Amino acid sequence: MSLNTTPRASSARPTEVDVVVLGAGFAGLTAARELSQRGLSVRVLEARDRIGGRTWYADGLGRGLELGGTWVHWTQPYVWAELARYGIGTVPSPAPAVAHWWEAGAARSGDPEELLARLDEPNRRLTADARRVFPTPFRPLEERALVESVDHETIADRIATLDLPAADRELLETFWTLNVNGSIDEAAYTQALRWVALTNGDWAVNFEACASYKVEGGTGRLAQAIADDSDADLRFGAVVEAIEHDDDSVRVTTADGRVHTARHAVVTFPLAALSRIRVTPPLPLAMDAAANEGQAGLGTKVWFRLEGVTEPFVAFGEKDWPLNFFQGEYPDGDGIIVIGFGPDARAIDPTDVRAIEEVIGRLIPGARVTAVEAHDWVADEFAGETWPMHRPGYLTGALAGFHAGDGRLRFAGADYAHGWGGFIDGAIEGGLIEARRILTENAGAQTAVPLLAATA
Ligand SMILES: Cc1cc2nc3c(=O)[nH]c(=O)nc-3n(C[C@H](O)[C@H](O)[C@H](O)COP(=O)(O)OP(=O)(O)OC[C@H]3O[C@@H](n4cnc5c(N)ncnc54)[C@H](O)[C@@H]3O)c2cc1C
Incomplete structure (x- = not known):
């Protein structure tokens, strides 16, 4: 079925573009592609100087590293379809040869299958x-x-x-x-x-989905493929400060004082970043409260090079350690490049080689860390969180409101996903759903949006 998306004649006051998309992460890029490919004029406002948002494939430790979102899986239909669409494959993380864990106050080692x-x-x-x-x-x-x-x-x-x-x-x-x-x-x-x-x-398949298959060539490759497939006007360094909306249109003000007007806005900011924006009239109470409360994903992800260990491994510490999970990812000469995760970004300086060495040394005594690489997503004002993990009450309190949108404002992104909330998949899903809703509305269709219908 094809949608007639010819802009309908409207008595509404003129706007610069049909849709302004706020943010160029996977949700924003997907929405911009869908809308612009169907003939709507789209402007994307992105605060950073790059696309991808909380995914960032960058050079570090002498190779390409995923500083943010990384793993994808065939149980994630939206990202899997995008990979197929652009002919991009996946590469497996190495199977660990050994597991290390902490038990009864001491380090243990054994078969990873035993730990699972x-x-x-x-x-x-x-x-x-x-x-x-x-x-x-x-x-x-x-x-x-x-x-x-x-x-x-x-x-x-x-x-x-x-x-x-x-x-x-x-x-x-x-x-x-x-x-x-x-x-x-x-x-x-x-x-x-x-x-x-x-x-x-199946929790074990879920664990596999979370840490086993990476995008071949990096997440940046997929983000770029989506961006290249779009006719949207993408503006970097455009820091959104305020959004005003009424029955007719949306006015978005950026830090340079510029006002961008559109008939619709797709907001893809993480909750913490959304809480910094002045929205007039304010968001409904439950949504506003959720933005101010933010997500529980406030931890850290660090990459480091470990000398003297060459075999891939997996390691679990105690829950309150500043880093409590490690995965040896890339053998590197007489060492290995390792990913570490911790629950509180403020509990460890991800650039402090000795601090990281101390924690991994609890599980692998004598291990020497020679270099580190990380991005602090929690301190990053355009993220303020890592992957969105909801707090109690969010699902039944605020999510339905974000799915419904607020007048001319639509919300898309991993923070507002229907399915894989917190994942790249959920971001792409939201971009598709909200673009389709705007297209349907724009075409004057009165029918409900098929297949990808909002759920609330
Ligand atoms: C460390 C880490 C590890 C992760 N691991 C995985 C994983 O393995 N697998 C997986 O599927 N997911 C993972 N995720 C989650 C995944 O990366 C995100 O859920 C997903 O990329 C979010 O996409 P999004 O488009 O919803 O939001 P974002 O990517 O956050 O995009 C929002 C955009 O809005 C911009 N923005 C914010 N504020 C403003 C403003 N005021 N003005 C203008 N622009 C603004 C931001 O710069 C950003 O580009 C991880 C995330 C992190 C941080």
């Missing part, structure tokens, strides 16, 4: 309700009453009810601290259920 097996039963119990609460995970509020019945709980609350032996509980806590990239005391239990529901209730 230790996580199996506790994770099954923790996420047993995933498909019951989220039977159709791309429509997260379909069983609203069920979701509401657990949306006040944190992941830590629910783990505490499992009555696990201390060693199993601690390992499970570290695992979910890794997934949250923040404190499990602040992350919604529904987020754990939702993630696992997206992989048909």
Whole structure:
């Protein structure tokens, strides 16, 4: 079916463009491509001097490194379709040869399969309700009453009810601290259920989805392919400060004092960045409160070169360590380039070689760190968070409002996803859905948007 998207005659006051897209991450790039390919005039306002947002494939440690979003998977339909569309493949992360973990106050080493097996039963119990609460995970509020019945709980609350032996509980806590990239005391239990529901209730497939297959040539390649396929007017260094909207149009003011007018806006800012924008009239209360509260993903991701270790490995520390998960990713001469994750960006300076060496040394004694590379996403004013992990109440309190939009404002992005909230996939999904809604509205169609319909 083709949509007639010829701009309809309108008595509305004239605007500079049909749509202004705020942000050039995966959500914004996707929306801009869809809208501009169908003949609408689109301007993208991006504060940075690059596309990709919270994905950033950059040079570091003598090679290309993903400083932000990295792994993709075939259970993620939107990103998988984009890879197919542009003929871009994936490359696997290396299978770990050995696992290191912390147990009863001491470092242990063993078979990675043994460690996975230790996580199996506790994770099954923790996420047993995933498909019951989220039977159709791309429509997260379909069983609203069920979701509401657990949306006040944190992941830590629910783990505490499992009555696990201390060693199993601690390992499970570290695992979910890794997934949250923040404190499990602040992350919604529904987020754990939702993630696992997206992989048909199988936590191990979900873990595979989160850390196994990278975009060949880097995420920047995919972002660039989408941007190259778009006729949108992309403006870098355009820092949005204020948005005014009414029944007719949207006025966006950037830091240089320029006002951009459009009939619609697609807002793709992370919650923390959204909270910095003056919106008039203000967003509905629940959305405004969610933006001010932000996400629980406030952690860190660091790359470093470890000397004296050459085999790929996986390592788990304690949940409160400044870095508590490590994955040896690229063998590099007499060393290996490692990714580390920690739950609190303020707890460690990601440029401090000795601090990183001290933490990894708890699990691999004598390990020597020779160089580091990282970006502090939490301190970055255009992100303010890493991957979006919702707080209790967000799903049932604010998400439906973001899906509905506010007048001429539409919200797309990983923070507002229907399915893979927190992932590149969710960002692309939002860009597609919101572009289609605007196209449908623009064509004067009265019918509901098929297939990709909003869920709330
Ligand atoms: C360290 C890290 C690891 C991750 N790992 C993975 C992973 O392995 N797999 C995965 O799928 N996902 C991962 N993610 C998440 C994924 O990268 C994001 O969810 C996704 O890229 C978000 O896309 P988006 O378009 O919704 O938002 P963003 O990419 O944040 O795009 C929003 C854009 O808006 C711009 N902006 C913000 N404020 C303003 C302003 N005032 N004016 C103008 N522009 C502004 C920003 O600069 C940005 O370009 C990770 C994220 C991080 C940070």
